[in-house]
Amino acid sequence: xxxxxxxxxxxxxxxxxxxxxxxxxxxxxxxxxxxxxxxxxxxxxxxxxxxxxxxxxxxxxxxxxxxxxxxxxxxxxxxxxxxxxxxxxxxxxxxxxxxxxxxxxxxxxxxxx
Amino acid sequence: xxxxxxxxxxxxxxxxxxxxxxxxxxxxxxxxxxxxxxxxxxxxxxxxxxxxxxxxxxxxxxxxxxxxxxxxxxxxxxxxxxxxxxxxxxxxxxxxxxxxxxxxxxxxxxxxxx
Numbered sequence: 001x002x003x004x005x006x007x008x009x010x011x012x013x014x015x016x017x018x019x020x021x022x023x024x025x026x027x028x029x030x031x032x033x034x035x036x037x038x039x040x041x042x043x044x045x046x047x048x049x050x051x052x053x054x055x056x057x058x059x060x061x062x063x064x065x066x067x068x069x070x071x072x073x074x075x076x077x078x079x080x081x082x083x084x085x086x087x088x089x090x091x092x093x094x095x096x097x098x099x100x101x102x103x104x105x106x107x108x109x110x111x112x113x
Numbered sequence: 114x115x116x117x118x119x120x121x122x123x124x125x126x127x128x129x130x131x132x133x134x135x136x137x138x139x140x141x142x143x144x145x146x147x148x149x150x151x152x153x154x155x156x157x158x159x160x161x162x163x164x165x166x167x168x169x170x171x172x173x174x175x176x177x178x179x180x181x182x183x184x185x186x187x188x189x190x191x192x193x194x195x196x197x198x199x200x201x202x203x204x205x206x207x208x209x210x211x212x213x214x215x216x217x218x219x220x221x222x223x224x225x226x227x
Contacts, residue, residue: 099161
């Protein structure tokens with residue numbers, strides 16, 4: 001099946017720093033999604049990307065859909081302590097369903113105040 | 114409007130016991146999806162149900178696992194004769210129509226098998 005590889009696995013940064021993480025796949029995705037999971041909670045959708053090359057922002061978050069359609073990047077500017085959590089990339093499964101999501105293993109972000 | 118609710122939030126079972134996980138979808142949502150998150154892994158799709166029907170159970174182990182979404186009441190994921198490898202976080206999501214765009218996730222049930 002499809003696999004999404006995220007890097008880095010974890011990041012430990014100081015408040016105020018910018019953060020960059022990425023997600024790659026061996027197969028093409030037509031939609032890229034970024035979720036955040038806070039400790040003890042379920043994932044929450046942050047950004048959805050639909051077109052190769054697309055750059056989309058949501059507050060301090062910016063995500064890009066790679067031109068090859070095999071990668072995506074998420075940047076967080078001026079990090080704050082509440083940015084702590086696990087960030088997952090995801091995409092609709094290649095099997096043709098419009099409901100089944102494939103998730104990466106996540107990037108764990110820790111922000112030191 | 115309450116979000117997706119799951120209970121219990123934490124469940125401890127001994128090997129061989131049964132685990133019952135409940136998911137109450139958001140009001141107006143008739144589609145429920147169950148995902149499993151093993152330690153340090155991403156979420157993996159298990160099963161998709163629409164009121165009283167199983168639409169897709171391709172991600173659910175063939176043995177010991179079953180799911181239902183009755184006409185009245187929450188969706189239930191049932192794991193019989195649990196083993197240590199069943200220890201994971203189980204999330205359900207709900208949506209008003211089929212599709213990933215409107216899936217909202219619950220807080221999950223953390224199952225620990227001793």
